[in-house]
Amino acid sequence: MKKNLLYASSLVALVSLSACGGSGSSGTSDDQTLTAWAWNINIPVLEEAAAQFKEDHPDFELEIIEVGTPDVYQRITTGLQANGEGLPDIMLVEDDRVQGYLSNFKDAFLDISEYDFEENHNDKFPSFKTELLNVDGGVYGFPFDAGPAGVFYRTDLFEEAGIYADEIETWDDFIEAGHTLRDELDVALTGIDISNDDGVYRMMLNQQGTFYFDDNEEVALASDESIKAMEVIQRLHQEGLNENLVGWDAWLSGLANGQVATAPTGAWLTGSLTEQAPDLEGQWGVFPLPAMEAGGNRASNLGGSNYMISAQTANPELAYEFMEYFSTSDDVQLTAMENGLFPSLNTIYDNDVFTSPIGYFGDQAIWELFSSMMEDIPSVNYTGNYSIARDETETAQSDAANGADVTDVMTRAEQQLQNRMN
Incomplete structure (x- = not known):
């Protein structure tokens, strides 16, 4: 946790x-x-x-x-x-x-x-x-x-910017909403720690039914699903929608002070939000993780x-x-x-x-939303090489965020991971 x-x-x-x-x-x-x-x-x-x-x-x-x-x-x-x-x-x-x-x-x-x-x-x-x-x-x-995943978001900021959470169905929609936030309020959409936390990338892998490794324990960092997920991370950062908040404390502070408007993450964030930002009661909500494409799976776990x-x-x-x-x-x-x-x-x-409605989340029944996702979350093949795989993907994420070609970055990460496993 x-x-x-x-x-x-x-x-x-x-x-x-x-x-x-x-x-x-x-x-x-x-x-x-x-x-x-x-x-x-x-x-x-x-x-x-x-x-x-x-x-x-x-x-x-x-x-x-x-x-x-x-x-x-x-x-x-x-x-x-x-x-x-x-x-x-x-x-x-x-x-x-x-x-x-x-x-x-x-x-x-x-x-x-x-x-x-x-x-x-x-x-x-x-x-x-x-x-x-x-x-x-x-x-x-x-x-x-x-850790069923969703997008925690500032309902007051979305309303002020004219964004409707129920119209966000895909990651493309999510990025479009991020541009609106920047244009209207100059607020960041996400606060991903680019060099140290690939959690959003992992959630996107999971919702597509894959992970660092496929079902046969073969390295899958250069798969189509992986490249699509990393391209989303690259767009968020390259298009000025991500605030690179380094570390847990900085991330929570960014959410609490309005520097960042959303947090795609696991349900466990609930306790930290209510504890760290009690004065924002009624100004947070949750919507399902965006799909990679229209009609795609929105259930994931972190x-x-x-x-x-x-x-x-x-x-x-x-x-x-x-x-x-x-x-x-x-x-x-x-x-x-x-x-x-x-x-x-x-x-x-x-x-x-x-x-039951939760007052902090504008009387939204967020636990019902999270529980409804549980049966649709794909299984993950972590394998015994999870730690070194994550090390490689975080390096790749940093390179991609800084503008490197995503396919090249993920192909190199896959090769390096295979070398470390041998």
Whole structure:
């Protein structure tokens, strides 16, 4: 998840990481204590879930260790390389990291298909989440939050400039609206960090049913879909519609002070906007991500995470039972919602919270909009080379934004990525 104010857990000061390993250090199978690694806004959700679970399991205890990113991945990788030594029973892993771990350390994670999770619960989650965790017939984690994407926009600025959000159907329409904003108000349309964040490019890949890699794990940076997506980024920047806001804080500030009028991104931005710009209540709205062409798919995802259990846990049955409860309990997932996380559990989408108007967003029912997209989001093949692929695309994005030929840039990026993978 993007940066949020850290939720301080007093447990961090009391429990050292060396005492929370899942390879037997969390106790015998008779011990009803589990350990979990997670970060910031995920922690209160785990705490609430543990309290609820404890009502029917009075001896149950969950020790939560706050480990932020990227430290958590360094520690997980170290533990996996040591055959699970030092890992907790339960660990939070973001979507883009899962396939890398499973391609190299699949047996280090508990296969929950042995507990019939897929048979009992698969239809409760969108396919782009379940397919991520399914390898060779096994299931290696529990879907948690997701990042269905849309365009957050300043309704007051659009109105002043004479722009109608419901008339924006394609990225061409979006760019045209950007010119109107510049001409009428001298306000930027987007605040993409050109050299360090390719999130908008990734969303465009995802909505076209592709990614850095195709379904066969072949590099696809020079594909037609990739070139089309990068051409949009180039136009936004070259045509003076993008304000190059470097870093998370600058981006949020640009949205809060009116320097930038829109943010194509995941649903998780909601909490940050309401927190950072409370005085703009009633002046924000959300519309679906533009399609690459008229009638094209407008559903995409950016962000999301899952919980995985170490195969070395001393109590796999308890770990499974707790995480099954966590991931499929409506009450727990509504708690996640309250803490700024968008649940992938579809059984809660008919809850009043999803259909209720949100005052900050001009009484728009934005959660209903996001939930309606979930089943249309294509699956993503991150592979184990996600990190180096992103490194290459961010370099390519910078070159394209500065005017280089997009086809040449993406062909070179594809070749360089293939070289790094060999």
